[in-house]
Amino acid sequence: MTTADILHETISALTANKVRTSLTMLGIIIGISSVIAMVSIGQGAQSSIQSSIQSIGSNLIIVSPGATRNFGYGASSGRGAAKTLTMKDVEAIAAEVGNIQALSPEVNGRYQITAKGTNTNTSVIGSKSAYAGVHNVTIDEGSFIGDQDVSVRSKVAVIGPTVRDDLFGVGAEAIGQSIRINGMEFKVVGLTKSKGSGGFGNQDDTIYIPLSTAQLFLVGDSTYVTSLSISATDASVMTQVQADITDLLLARHKISNAANADFNVLNQADIVSAASSVTGTFTILLAAVAGISLLVGGIGIMNMMLTTVTERTKEIGLRKAIGATRRDINIQFLTEAVALTLIGGAIGVILGWGASYAVTSFGILETQVSTTSVLLAFGVSALIGIVFGYYPARRASRLNPIEALRYE
């Protein structure tokens, strides 16, 4: 048999029963496309969370009060409750620890905000001018909290775009307007650029006021901070800076065993790895769902292939009767199974890719199609298709023609 004859037979076999052929392909297509789409969405979510962690600042080390050593999503609620991080600690760190580029002590809390009859409830951060540099906050209009504001405890506020939208309307002019935080009047002096909502709070839905003002009027105690953010001079000194801060604070708080520390020193890498493990689980979950659809698709392929065995066994008997050798039969059926899975597989890859592209272009998530998932999905369904398309044919080719023609 020439290659042209083999192709002729394959095309004729696949087009002879179009419904059966398309249903078999559908199994392959659904299996492959769902694996590709789901894994790409999972990985997209993962990298989106990671990039939003990067956006909260560079070479960031966060010192927070409290006894919890483990970082978790619930930990922040407890922050501030423990008043173990003082302004004196902050000054000591600034004075004694090296390789610090900028240092931003902060107090924060959620308060009721009102303006001209509208109101919202959002997070208020008392900060110094260093905050903007440490946390990559950029100003869209006006200016950020200045050192002068902090020293005179002025009642000025810098608001995020979401706060502006909630209080004054989408895109409205906010600079110069007044807002009331916890009943006290503040003047809006700046508007931050939108960063998009990320895995870690929403920096667009935040109000910044001078640290001293917040301590005096909102917290009522000027000696404590709820967190201290530090940006190190370089990524390579992060661990050293973290260790120096820990040692210094242990000494200042007179704690000899680090396990009993009444503060946490976290660096960005810790946060990234904690978040990665969560998104990793998420990706595994999606992959499991996709794996199940691959399995269901695979069972569909098996079913289709096996139900055609009777009819095909008769065909094999007929072909052998007119002089086909086993090799002729094997090549024909193998080509058929390969063609079926290749075409179905290609459509599946295109569809899966298309789905993940659609998710990206609708701005839902920046997805990434991974080669591993394409290869894995393709490999599994190709294997199922070939094994179940080829193996029964191979067995039938070993029968003598009359037995094959009689097969029920």
Next chain:
Amino acid sequence: MIEIRKITKTYLSGDNATHALRGVSFTIKDGEFVAIMGPSGSGKSTLMHILGALDTPTSGTYKLDGHDVSKLTDDELAKIRRDQIGFVFQAFNLLPRATVLRNVMLPLVYAGMPAHERDGHARRALESAGMTEDRFQHKSNQLSGGQIQRVAIARALVNNPSLILADEPTGNLDTQTGNIVLGTFQRLNKDLGRTIILITHERDIAEHADRIIHIRDGEIVEDSGSHTKRIIPK
């Protein structure tokens, strides 16, 4: 030359054993035209399948041109069927999704004939089986019983076999078409010296043959060529 000795074929299905052939022996020389007759269920088709190297006997020996067929491998048998034997099945066994022409060409495909030569061969075979050209592109499941039968005959003739085995080749044909087919068989036999064995129920068709073998209950009851009339006692 076909030599079979004490061929038996027993079908086992569960506890039942059907003895389709109970020791059949004969010799058919090259160029003979033999008709096999016998009642339904007497084992004619079973015998024919064995002669066509399509099935294996339960016991006994079958020598085709001196080769013991039972000792040949699967692929050697396929080559014999491909190059030497043309078989017309009682149930025709065409490939339903393929056209008439493609069905007839299939043996040539497996024989490795170049594509451009196949068409002419297939058309000539179809004509000699009494098939008209307007049906050549039809699918074989769009044909009448008699047309299907002629396609099956054409397929058996297309690779110019030295042995033609036909299981009731004229069963579905009217007298006129039947005569075309019979004429073809006779021409192949007389002019080209092909060996022809056909099964028939009709005496006047059997009369065209040089030799008639009668089978009943899996045994030969009469063989006009062996000059030994055996009658089994009732």
